[in-house]
Amino acid sequence: xxxxxxxxxxxxxxxxxxxxxxxxxxxxxxxxxxxxxxxxxxxxxxxxxxxxxxxxxxxxxxxxxxxxxxxxxxxxxxxxxxxxxxxxxxxxxxxxxxxxxxxxxxxxxxxxxxxxxxxxxxxxxxxxxxxxxxxxxxxxxxxxxxxxxxxxxxxxxxxxxxxxx
Amino acid sequence: xxxxxxxxxxxxxxxxxxxxxxxxxxxxxxxxxxxxxxxxxxxxxxxxxxxxxxxxxxxxxxxxxxxxxxxxxxxxxxxxxxxxxxxxxxxxxxxxxxxxxxxxxxxxxxxxxxxxxxxxxxxxxxxxxxxxxxxxxxxxxxxxxxxxxxxxxxxxxxxxxxxxxxxxxxxxxxxxxxxxxxxxxxxxxxxxxxxxxxxxxxxxxxxxxxxxxxxxxxxxxxxxxxxxxxxxxxxxxxxxxxxxxxxxxxxxxxxxxxxxxxxxxxxxxxxxxxxxxxxxxxxxxxxxxxxxxxxxxxxxxxxxxxxxxxxxxxxxxxxxxxxxxxxxxxxxxxxxxxxxxxxxxxxxxxxxxxxxxxxxxxxxxxxxxxxxxxxxxxxxxxxxxxxx
Numbered sequence: 001x002x003x004x005x006x007x008x009x010x011x012x013x014x015x016x017x018x019x020x021x022x023x024x025x026x027x028x029x030x031x032x033x034x035x036x037x038x039x040x041x042x043x044x045x046x047x048x049x050x051x052x053x054x055x056x057x058x059x060x061x062x063x064x065x066x067x068x069x070x071x072x073x074x075x076x077x078x079x080x081x082x083x084x085x086x087x088x089x090x091x092x093x094x095x096x097x098x099x100x101x102x103x104x105x106x107x108x109x110x111x112x113x114x115x116x117x118x119x120x121x122x123x124x125x126x127x128x129x130x131x132x133x134x135x136x137x138x139x140x141x142x143x144x145x146x147x148x149x150x151x152x153x154x155x156x157x158x159x160x161x162x163x164x165x
Numbered sequence: 166x167x168x169x170x171x172x173x174x175x176x177x178x179x180x181x182x183x184x185x186x187x188x189x190x191x192x193x194x195x196x197x198x199x200x201x202x203x204x205x206x207x208x209x210x211x212x213x214x215x216x217x218x219x220x221x222x223x224x225x226x227x228x229x230x231x232x233x234x235x236x237x238x239x240x241x242x243x244x245x246x247x248x249x250x251x252x253x254x255x256x257x258x259x260x261x262x263x264x265x266x267x268x269x270x271x272x273x274x275x276x277x278x279x280x281x282x283x284x285x286x287x288x289x290x291x292x293x294x295x296x297x298x299x300x301x302x303x304x305x306x307x308x309x310x311x312x313x314x315x316x317x318x319x320x321x322x323x324x325x326x327x328x329x330x331x332x333x334x335x336x337x338x339x340x341x342x343x344x345x346x347x348x349x350x351x352x353x354x355x356x357x358x359x360x361x362x363x364x365x366x367x368x369x370x371x372x373x374x375x376x377x378x379x380x381x382x383x384x385x386x387x388x389x390x391x392x393x394x395x396x397x398x399x400x401x402x403x404x405x406x407x408x409x410x411x412x413x414x415x416x417x418x419x420x421x422x423x424x425x426x427x428x429x430x431x432x433x434x435x436x437x438x439x440x441x442x443x444x445x446x447x448x449x450x451x452x453x454x455x456x457x458x459x460x461x462x463x464x465x466x467x468x469x470x471x472x473x474x475x476x477x478x479x480x481x482x483x484x485x486x487x488x489x490x491x492x493x494x495x496x497x498x499x500x501x502x503x504x505x506x507x508x509x510x511x512x513x514x515x516x517x518x519x520x521x522x523x524x525x526x527x528x529x530x531x532x533x534x535x536x537x538x539x540x541x542x543x544x545x546x547x548x549x550x551x552x553x
Contacts, residue, residue, distance in 0.1 A: 007187045009283045016286075018224060033301075039257075057415075058301055064411060084322065084419055086314035087367040092290045103311050105319075105415060115414045116315075117305055117531040124367075129322045147304045 004155040027145075030061040035145040037100060042137040042149075044076050044141075046111050047074040054112040080108040082154065087124045100124060106153055118154030132156040173392035173399035174259075174551065176205025177512040181260040182349040182500030186379040190225050190281040191237030193381035196503075198277050201383035206395055211270035212385075215240040217247045218278040220256025220503035224290035226284045238256025238277040238383075240473045251296075252451070252540030253407070254278065255382070255507015256547040262386045263549075272296075272388045280502035288496040289377045289434035296542065296552075310374070314366040316419040316543060317456045321368065323420035324471035326459075328368060332359035333477050334455035335372050338491050341412045341484060344524035347509075349378055349500030361457075368504045375453045375495075381503035382509045404436030404550030414543055425464025425537060428546035432535070433466070436550040441466045442488060445550075446531035447509035447517050451539045462490060464546065465537055489527045492517065494516040507538035511549055518553035 009014075027035055030047060037043040046057040046071040054063070055074055057140040062069050085104035091097050102119040104127070119127060119135065131155040178200025180186075188196070188526035194217075202208060209349035217238045222230045231247030248254065248261045255278045256445050262276035282289040293309040316374075321325065333356060342351035354372065354463045392399040408427035411417055427440070438444045451462035459473035467488060468476055477480055482490035493499055496506050514534035517520040 007185050009286060011186050012185060019228065021221075023299065027300060031300055056413075057411070058415075060413075063490070083415075084315045084319035086311055086318055086369070088311055088314075089367070090310075090365045092294065092308050093288050094290075102283065103315060105315055105419070107415070112416055113413055115305075116260075116302065116307060116415065118311075121391075129318070147301060 001146035009085070028061070030059045034059050038149050039145040040142045042143070043075050043136065044078055044108065046074050046076045048074055055110070057111045057113040057114070059109050070082065076111050077109040079124060080133060080153070082108040082127065082129055082131045083107045084129055085115070085127055102127060104153065115147070115151060117147070118152040119154065167274050170267050170269055170403045171412055172263050173387050173389065173390040174384050174402060174515045175387045175392050175399055176207065177397050177515045178204060178383040179347050179509055179512050181347050182347065182378045182380040182502055182505070184378060186281070187281040189341060190230070190279050191234050193281065193330050193379065194234050194277050194279045197381035197383040197524055198237065199276060201385050207273070207385060209239045211273055212239060212243065212272045212275045213273045213288060214244040214265050215275045215277065216258055216262040216265060216324050217245070218249065218254040218276070218504040218508065219247065220249065220254055220280055221292055221296065223295065223369055224282045224289055224503070225282055225286050229278045235315065237279070239275050244271070246263065248303045250540050250545050251406070252453070252503055253507065253545040253547040254504040254540060255509070256507060256536055256538035257407055258504065259386070259402070259511050260383070260547060263402050263405050266386050266388050274386040274393045276296065276384040276386060276508070277381065278383070278504035278508035280505050281376045281379045282502060283379050310366050310369060312517055312543060313454050314369045317454065317505040318368055319419040320456055320460055322538060326471070326474050328360060329356055330474035330478055331373070331456045331459065332356045334452065334458045335359050335497055337477070337483060338452060338458070338495040338497040340498070341492055341525065342494025345397070345494045345499050347380070348498055350376055351494060351498055357435045363458055369454065369489045373455045375497045375501035378500035378502040378506070380500060380505040382505045382512055384508065384511060384515070397517050398553070400515050401552045402549060403552045404432035404548070406431030406435070406548040408546055409541065410543065410544035412544070417544065419472060422460050422464035422539065422546065424463055424544045425539060425546040425548070426466065426527030428548040429465045429537070432548040432550045436552070438550065442468060445488070445533050445535050446529070447492060447514065447527045447534040449491055449493060449495070449513050449534070449536040451507065451510070452491055453501055455497060456490060457539070458495065461537055461539060465535060465548070482526055484525065485528055492522065494524050507547070510536040510538065511551070518551055
C-alpha cells in the first residue's frame with residue numbers, strides 16, 4: 001500500500017538535461033597505506049592515537065579529538081561484531097531486488113570503528129545484532145585496492161579463530 | 166557570550182509540498198518569500214539581507230544552486246548567503262539569519278529554504294549515492310534508505326522497541342497533516358496499514374518513510390526595535406544551537422543522536438531552559454522516518470532515552486496531549502523537500518505560538534516551542550527555540 005501519488009515528472013512541460021562529471025579521487029595519505037595492505041596482504045590496518053587511547057579503523061592521518069597527527073600503524077583483527085544490520089529488498093530506484101542484500105555495520109574487535117559492508121554465507125533469518133563475523137577477502141589476483149577487496153563478512157568460524165588472526 | 170540584541174520572527178510563508186511541482190526552484194522560493202513578506206506587512210525594500218538554505222545541488226541539478234535561487238529569494242543586490250548542512254539546513258538557515266540580526270549588522274533578514282527534488286531523474290535517491298565517502302563507502306553501494314534502516318534497527322534493538330510503537334508516529338503525523346493546507350501525504354491510517362505496507366529495507370516499510378517533495382518556505386526576521394514597530398505579536402528566537410558528531414559513522418553508536426543533544430543543549434542554555442519537558446509546550450523534531458521523531462525527542466531531552474515510544478503510546482505526543490509533537494503533520498504528513506521541510510517546522514512553531522495554526526492549533530496557549538532538523542551523514546543537529 002502506498003499513499004504516495006507518484007507521477008512522472010515528464011508529464012509536466014520539461015527539458016531533459018544531464019550533468020556529467022567524472023572524478024579521480026586520491027586515496028590520501030592514510031588511505032593509500034590502508035588499501036595497499038588490504039590489496040597486497042589482506043590485512044586491515046588502523047592508526048593509533050596514543051593521547052586518546054584509540055585505534056581508528058578505517059585509519060586516519062589525524063585524531064579528530066585531540067587533533068594530533070597519527071603515525072602509529074597497527075594491524076587489527078579481521079573480525080568484528082554486527083552493531084546493526086538491515087535487509088534490503090529494493091534497489092535504489094525502488095525496484096525489487098532479485099535476492100535481498102544484508103547490509104551490516106561491523107565494529108571491528110578491539111578498535112574504535114569498523115565498516116559498513118555486506119554479510120554473506122548466512123541466511124537473513126539467522127543474522128543477529130552482536131553476532132561475531134569475519135572478513136572474507138578476494139584472492140590476491142582479484143584484489144585491486146578497494147573496499148570491495150573484502151567480498152563480505154560472514155559468521156566467524158570459532159575453531160579457526162587463532163589461525164585467522 | 167550571547168548577543169544582546171533580541172531577534173523576532175515576524176512573518177512566515179510556505180508553498181504547497183508536492184511530488185512534482187511545475188514551478189522552478191526560484192519560482193517556489195519567490196512564492197514562499199512573497200507570502201512571508203506579505204504576512205509581516207513588509208516589502209522586499211524593507212529587507213536588509215537574505216539567508217538561503219538549500220540542500221545538495223544534485224537535487225535541483227544545478228551546481229550553483231544558491232546563485233540560481235537568489236532572485237526568487239529576494240536577494241537582488243542585497244547581502245546574500247547560502248547555508249548548507251544537509252538535512253539540517255532548514256533549521257540552520259534561521260539560525261544563520263538570527264546571527265545576521267543579533268550581531269547588529271542588519272535589522273531585517275529574509276530566511277528562505279527551497280528544494281526541488283523532482284528534477285533529479287528518475288529518482289532523487291540517485292543524488293544520495295554520492296553523499297558518501299568516495300573511497301571507503303561508495304564502492305559498497307550504500308544508499309540513504311539503507312543507512313536509516315540500520316540506525317532504526319540499532320535503536321529498536323537497544324531499547325527493545327516494537328515496530329507497532331514506531332508505526333504510531335506515522336499514524337499520528339499523517340493524521341495531523343489532514344489539517345495542513347500544504348500537505349502532500351495527509352491520511353487517516355492505522356498501525357495495521359503501516360505494518361502491512363511493503364517492507365523496503367528491513368525494518369523500514371513504505372509507510373515509515375516521508376516522501377520526496379518539491380517546495381519552499383520562508384521567514385522574516387527582525388530586530389527588537391523593528392519587530393515592535395510592525396507587530397503586536399513578535400515570536401522571539403530565544404535559543405539557537407547546532408553541532409556535528411564524527412564524520413565516521415562507524416565510530417558512533419547509532420542508538421542515540423548525540424548530535425541533537427549537543428545542539429539542543431546549546432539552544433536551551435541560551436534560552437535559559439533547564440527542564441525541557443516541563444518548559445517546552447510544543448515541539449517539531451525532524452521526522453523523515455517515523456522512528457526519527459522518537460530518536461530526536463530523546464536527543465532533544467524531551468524525555469529519557471528509550472522513553473519516547475511509551476509517551477507516544479500514552480497519547481502524550483498527540484496534538485491535545487501534554488507534549489504535542491509535530492502538530493503540523495511533520496515530514497511524514499506534510500512532505501519532505503529537505504531544507505524547506507526543516508523551515509516548515511519553524512513556520513509551524515511560529516504559527517502555533519501566535520495562535521494562528523487554525524485547525525492544527527495546540528490547545529492551552531503554547532508559549533515556548535522548539536524545532537529541530539538533522540542532517541549531513543546522520544550526524545548534524547540544528548535546533549531553534551521560539552517564545553511568544
